[in-house]
Amino acid sequence: MIIFLYSLMCFIFGTTFLAIKVGIDAGFPPFLSAGIRFLLAGLLIFIYFYSKNRSVLSLLFRKELVAAGFSLTFITFACLYWAEQYVTSGIAAILSATGPMLIIILQSVFLKKGISKISLAGILIGFIGVMLLFSPGLTIEVNGQWIIGCGIILIGEIGYAAGTIYSSKLISSLPSQSPIVLNAIQMIYGGVFLLIIAFIAKENIPASSKEGLLAIIYLTVAGSMIGHTIYYYLVAKTNAFLPSTWLYVSPIIALTIGRFYYHEYFHPIMLIGAFFIIASLILINFTKVADYVTQKKIVSVK
Template structure:
């Protein structure tokens, strides 16, 4: 029961973060500044707590591997996401962000020459059709160049996330003795620092603080970056590496629902088709892992 509760809580938090980002940028908080504050604060707090509990050491801060992970996983991904949410709805941002596994497959195939299954190929094609459906409202219903660019920028961010995910797998192997939470905290620190530097370079200025904008940053820092990720690593330790990652199947639907109910975001029928295609593509891309888990459970129950 505890595992189910924590999994549900994690999915809910991840699903609501996209609307929280949207609220912050709509309140006039500069995207790179708010993202930088969020990740710098979350990473620093987690790292200090782990240091206090002697779960890590200061030397981890100086490792270039974690700098590179922070560059790809946090900086590229969230610089693109925060900027794009100035122009597109939070629900669509969540669905496009779920395309990361598809990007991982493409990178592994194109650059690493990894052979993929027919199911994965079908999943990539379905995902591409789904993305096209999400682009269509900006193309045909009302020509909106900002919508189109925003969708494209999020996809670029997911390429960064996919590359970072592949690289972080090697990083975890390199630092087997370190807590995964410590590794995540340090990469968030570097990602947050780079976001703050980008904010400074682009000339973002501190906004007039509003209560919704302030609460969005607090929520994203504490719930989105600290609580949800802590639950994620707890579930990895208690279950398996795949189960927690299935938040990608659930959270986009949560994001679409709360965006429509509480922020009056428009959800066009064409978008819903795109959502279902992308979610189906995720199943196909991960079909082999899903079948492995099902077979393991069947074997365990038969004993």
């Protein structure tokens, strides 16, 4: 059951990038699409937990969750959705995997937390991977908007990194509350912020777009509700590290289905860059990977 759920989670997270691309290509504006997705998903999850007496209304008024929603959902996905107007879904997924690398950098700069040599090597390898992903944009096949889009995704990942650091402290300060509920509330606020930007940008729902509507439904139900619920379930049933390894698997899934299903532009050097970034994730989390493998060996021997 654990293996099935883990595989399903990786598949869902890997396909969300293409679903975003399909919705945008179908005519749904980026900020409006993202806002509907996260506001609806957050509300449905919170209402469910509240109906089961597993949450309280007072959580909705925690300013800490407003801040988490601004950084984790609003900044991250405003950048991602906007960028996918110009960047392929596979490359968007690979660049989104740089989040852990940026978390370590922010912790080092602002929290004065030391970086191990192996993590530093991972950051350097990740930087090379990003440069390799950018390099095809210097050719005539890809225009300047593609490079700008890649840069915007990285800016969004800075928001993700800051939000992750902040929310980890928030979750630990509210041990009696389910992380799923806290995540739902920050999605609500992130969705509200996205809809505000959509209103300012005068975005409108297209008259008719079956593909766009299906994309939003899939992202809301599968991406934001089922995927995250499986994630926290696996955290509870296994450990905090195993579910996080979706970052190693899902980008490759996204790159593959984007190329073969959606016929997205692909340059061989991008694949090298992708593996550099995945390698950087392994190095950055080397201690956790080693500990997990060691624990599995001990269990198998017993």
